[in-house]
Amino acid sequence: MTVDQGGAPADAPLSLPAKLRQLAAERPDDIGLRFIALDGSEPAFSYAELNRRSSQLAAALAERGVVSGDVVALGLRNSPQLVLAALATWKLGATPVPVRWDVPDWELERVKEAINGRVFLGAADLGWIDETENAPVPDLPDQVSPRVQGICSSGSTGNPKIIVMERPAVYREVVTTPFIAAWGVTVPRPETILVPAPMYHANGFAPLQHLFAGDQLVVLEKFDAARVVDVIERYRVSTFTATPTMLQRIAALPDIDDRDLTSIQWIIQGAALMPRTLMHRWIGLIGPEKIVSIYGMTEALGLTALRGDEWLEHQGSVGRGLGDTEMRVLGPDGEVLPLGEIGDIYLRSATSPAYTYVGDAPRLPSTPDGFASAGDLGYLDADGYLYLVDRRVDMIVTGGANVFPAEVEAAIIDHPGVSDVVVVGLRDESWGRRVHAIIAPTDAAAPPTTEEIRTFTRSRLAAYKVPKTVEVVDAIPRSEATKVNRGALVKARGG
Template structure:
């Protein structure tokens, strides 16, 4: 079998890496072929369920997924896609989004999911650096869907996407970035190994709830579990009620969620009466988890069913731990996971001793296998292959990692360094606080003052700023306590529950 292969546009791959990847591609099974094999093995098995905002659902069997992915692959080629082409997918979670992604892998193209609701100027900046062969968005979606319906569903010629996918960054701290993995879309079997198998065996196939948007890494990566034979239950849009309904109806076995999602689930009035018995495990990622919320999930499930993971889209490496480990090392995000090495460096490059704060550097087998489109510099690297995303933290004597925050988010106030995540974690436990974001605002006395933006649980009767500040004083060093407090009806978060700190600072005068 001959598989088409291309390294076009991947400037971060040296000759040795290119030769190694090419050899893998020539002997491996493409993602498209893997889907075909899964469909042959279990044609009537449900591979995908997409749950609409109104609760209606669409089910697709593995044979339907394979056939329609072939149709979408051909439609993309007709629209201009080639092996190695970037294909922008700027539509919400939907059957079309999944099929278009699978169609990219069938055609050997590179899917780049993108937020569909970006302001025009930001969308245009990203499109300028991606230079996609095809853009699937609100304007082209209907035409592309009709084109796909008119295509043959027979198997396509095998092709390998030179990159599994790209992920867009909004560029909130500088140039817009598109992070492209340099791993080719070759099925190795490792892509479908459940996180929990690091600790215990996991019965498969799994039924995986996808509560967040596929334009985020945690959402898009679940498509590789679909290829492994697991069933995906994708929410068109996250809501706590919708997620709980899906868990019960489809007997969901696992999911990945952000702390904000988990807080909204835990705050549901009937959460203690809901049936979570099918859930074998869940992963928390994307942000630090407040201890009170974490302990609440230990009650809803058990410590052994809760996994916390720390990583980044650039795939520099991973740290992870299970809830029972966290109880022995409270506040940690884990130890090196799947051959990841972790070390802490001082600004002068020397290694920090146990317990001393410094820059977090990671090294893993896949470290460095990424590039940025758009001209952004790669993340700093040491001569021996360790890389940092700019996060700050320390290691304890047992090798467990603790994160303070991103250095880029650090607030320098009166000459002292304050990490927003620490202040947010302290304020989140206040019984009248539903959500909080801490930012640094210009101040004539302090340079930057610590400012807390709070979404109260009861918008009609928020706590006073004095109450919030007094609460913070009981939990934080004086220089970390917010000097000003602001109440809003809702914290502006994306569908992935992320917040744009730079934008919040800008609208408040910088």
């Protein structure tokens, strides 16, 4: 048996810090991170710089008491400092937990209390992080965090939920293999990966694993559709992950059909249901074989996926189980429902990492044989493809009938006078709940009328799904990750 210089078996998995040191030695001058700041600057960091700077910051964090097994909360917006802090945390054998910073102070304090991390790094620590560059470069022992990362998931109501992945922070090639490889596609490596989403979100933090594979990350400080396309062209971006809202805004750019998107090898669409017209638009922009739609959750219960050419044969689907993921659609008494009947989606995967919650959030409902549900509703077709309709908590019961906001939103967004829409259920004496559409107009000076929206929607949906009321706003309040808090919207309108 051969051993490496540290005395470990040569075929033993490398810790994430050891993998970074290896890259710094083998490719010291290659750019690993490029940051696209709002002020127009675009600082770049080589693998040697990332290794050195994260070691300096790790020593500074150790002076603040961080030891192996601790949690470090990272309340930083997308920035080089956030990436360095995550790398430094792993170098100490601790667990990084990115934290939403775009929430009210009271909610941030509640999340911080739930995490109970050894250190919280926020905007006030940016200068301190930068100052560590002047410190000596320490010789750190190789350490492996027992828990690779945590992700926060909480709204304005309910208990904060911090989801921690119970697997060690070691380099796993399978995690960094391009997702499109599941369809037998080989893409050039290293990839240039655009990160348009906030890194407090699972889809934004996950690309850090690709840094250890030698891929280059191009991180946006904040999502902007025009800037995304500019960066794709200038840095020949090969892949990115985006929400439907992001893709909608990119596709709506007036010159998008004339822009150069040929560097894109593949993209992932996730986080929400993709409207059919938007999928067709992107198929026209880059081709169906380059689009992958996925359905999963931060708890990593399992994953479904399909490529754009499959989607054309199963329009509206979020795919079949990937790898060993199994699916069930269950009724209210836990019974397996017939094909085509809407019920609660349950997933099971033996190879998915176990998760735990930090805080008081209850675990997801599960079956005795290991299937679990994140609260989404959907159905299966005869070919085993899953169709997601909406979250159970968002379903509107109006006049005794069930209405799924995502379906109504998908119908309304095609109106040429609508740039964004959210549908909620509001208290109503006659209907129990009425379907209420909140729209942001394409032209603020000439927004569509309620009757225009109702007539347009009536041509696409059953009458009971048509919004009873329509509200025009300047902009839909979305988080940096483009998500909406429906509960807050309903509360602000009287419940």
